[in-house]
Amino acid sequence: EPEVTQTPSHQVTQMGQEVILRCVPISNHLYFYWYRQILGQKVEFLVSFYNNEISEKSEIFDDQFSVERPDGSNFTLKIRSTKLEDSAMYFCASLSQSSGANVLTFGAGSRLTVL
Amino acid sequence: SQKIEQNSEALNIQEGKTATLTCNYTNYSPAYLQWYRQDPGRGPVFLLLIRENEKEKRKERLKVTFDTTLKQSLFHITASQPADSATYLCALPPSGGYQKVTFGTGTKLQVIP
Numbered sequence: 001e002p003e004v005t006q007t008p009s010h011q012v013t014q015m016g017q018e019v020i021l022r023c024v025p026i027s028n029h030l031y032f033y034w035y036r037q038i039l040g041q042k043v044e045f046l047v048s049f050y051n052n053e054i055s056e057k058s059e060i061f062d063d064q065f066s067v068e069r070p071d072g073s074n075f076t077l078k079i080r081s082t083k084l085e086d087s088a089m090y091f092c093a094s095l096s097q098s099s100g101a102n103v104l105t106f107g108a109g110s111r112l113t114v115l
Numbered sequence: 116s117q118k119i120e121q122n123s124e125a126l127n128i129q130e131g132k133t134a135t136l137t138c139n140y141t142n143y144s145p146a147y148l149q150w151y152r153q154d155p156g157r158g159p160v161f162l163l164l165i166r167e168n169e170k171e172k173r174k175e176r177l178k179v180t181f182d183t184t185l186k187q188s189l190f191h192i193t194a195s196q197p198a199d200s201a202t203y204l205c206a207l208p209p210s211g212g213y214q215k216v217t218f219g220t221g222t223k224l225q226v227i228p
Contacts, residue, residue, distance in 0.1 A: 004158075031214050043159060043204065043218040056213045091158045095214065101147050101166075102208055104216055106158030 002026040006092050006107035014115055016081050021110045023075045023092030031095035032075045033104065034067065036060065038088045046090075049075065082114045117143035119207050121219040128195055129227055136190040136222045138205035148181055148188045149206040153221065159204055163190075195226045
């Protein structure tokens with residue numbers, strides 16, 4: 001069964017530091033996503049990415065965030081200057097479209113702790 | 116904007132009983148609705164999808180219903196087992212030409228042996 005791979009599984013960083021979270025989506029999928037889940041809260045959409053550009057982003061995804069797909073396989077989320085409130089699980093997902101329905105396959109997540 | 120609500124944050128049920136979880140939505144007429152399972156510290160895993168023209172969908176011990184008039188989906192687990200303990204999320208598909216899948220807050224199900 002194809003899977004989405006995320007690294008690191010857990011990262012601890014100091015406030016103000018840059019963080020890069022990495023994802024390898026499923027190879028034949030075309031849409032890629034980052035979602036965030038603060039402890040005890042809902043899974044929140046951050047950004048979707050298609051054809052090497054952002055197709056949609058939420059209000060959470062401000063100028064501190066960026067995404068790129070530098071080499072055709074990895075899909076990264078960068079947080080330029082982390083804040084305490086960025087502490088959360090970050091999930092990468094890729095989308096399969098079958099018979100007109102969109103189904104997301106998620107990675108295991110990267111837990112970010114900002115001190 | 117579209118809203119999706121799962122009324123119960125938590126549901127405790129005795130092993131062997133049927134668990135019923137509720138998902139309501141507003142400001143939207145989705146072509147389908149999805150249910151995912153999330154275990155602690157893990158990403159959501161897709162379980163079932165039900166389309167607007169389907170009243171009911173089954174997969175093993177899982178059953179989903181979809182009432183487009185009530186704007187509600189019910190998710191049932193029959194003969195529940197402790198291994199079914201997890202958070203269950205309903206999700207609305209993208210709308211308006213976008214690709215965002217929107218998740219409900221989830222219902223944490225605990226099956227008690």
